[in-house]
Amino acid sequence: MKRINLLKWIVLPISLIAIVGCSDSKVKYTIEGKLADETFEGANVYLFNAENDELENLDTTVIVNGTFTFKGELDNPIVATVCALKSETEVKVIECVLENGTILIDFDKRQVLGTPQNESFTQMLLAGKEESDAISELYKYMSTSSGEELDILKAKYDSLYHIRKDKALAAYEKTYKENTDNIVGAYAFYCLIGTKSNLKDITASQVDSMLVGATPIVSNFSLTVKMLDGLRKLEKTSVGKPYTDLDLLEGEAMTATKLSQHIDGKVALIDFWASWCGPCREEIPNIAEMHKKYADKGLVVIGLNVWDKPEAQQKAIETMNMTWLQLADTTKVATDTYGVNGIPQIMLIGKDGTILARDLRGEAIEAAIVEALK
Secondary structure (H helix, E strand, O other): OOOOHHHHHHOOHHHHHHOOOOOOEEEEEEEEEOOHHHHHOOEEEEEOOOOOOEEEEEEEOEEEEEEEEEEEEEEEEEEEEEEEEEEOEEEEEEEEEEEOOEEEEEEEOOOOEHHHHHHHHHHOOOOHHHHHHHHHHHHHHHOOOOOOHHHHHHHHHHHHHHHHHHHHHHHHHHHHHHOOOOOOHHHHHHHHHHHHHHOOOOHHHHHHHHHOOOOHHOOOOHHHHHHHHHHHHHOOOOOOOOOOOOOEEOOOOOOEEEHHHHHOOOOOEEEEEEEHHHHHHHHHHHHHHHHHHHHHHOOOOOEEEEEHHHHHHHHHHHHOOOOOEEEEEOOOOOHHHHHOOOOEEEEOOOOOOEEEEEEOOHHHHHHHHHHHHO
């Protein structure tokens, strides 16, 4: 995606999106919002229609005396996000449906009420909230724990994660069945298949089957259409399939090159990364170690920078001493081709061009390399 800065720190549930449809009359909405936290007094509040990757800004206002208001008119109801921004570390985000009526948003209670679809929407998104809050608390302790204590916390985290996931999936399915002809149902269906996709628990053909008989508002939901396209591309570039060549840019001079020029006939470790991506940076020491240990044993290591700015990429390369080959894609073609919707994406390609592994992290990286170099 063409990432705007907000995407570096706004944590969205899965995605936020507008629906393509038709309506006989305009949608006229009013948002009356509350945010009592004095830290945010005077802060900007943004109203986004997130149908595209750039999070289209529909409107902006300011918090005054702990309240804010939006008024607007649309052709169709949409799902949007309301973002209160004080600084890069002080941000609050909540989702709502922009439909006819007065929408009541309470950031402090994490509630969106006042209109029929928002009642259903909020109930769905709050599924698993208790577990989510508990997981957030766990993070505070996990970062400073070690040994047996850390093992206990990790086990508790895994248990909470699975409970939250099951509650969310059940809520998505229930909400979809109860709203098959409106935007809430369309979004619920997207959340359902999106979650299953992240869990690698659904295929494109299965989604196609689920869409048989679905109403147009569900089957034409733009994020669902995009996700289905991504699933098909992911299946074409899954483990066991031949890799797809890419037109890329090389080095600080951004010279045109092809992926095949660097990997054909070799075992290749390819790391999709970006300078702003925290998890990507966490894996860089692992990538560096693999380059050090196996470069002279037949492994070529490639950093493939995506969703980034050239100057930020170069600064990160220098700061983190990334001495292996660095390529870049400034067009989104690389991630679209390989169905990548999150980074880091670390994959291994064999000498014959077969994709041997995807989604490699940590110790699994070296294990895959050792097996490939046998």
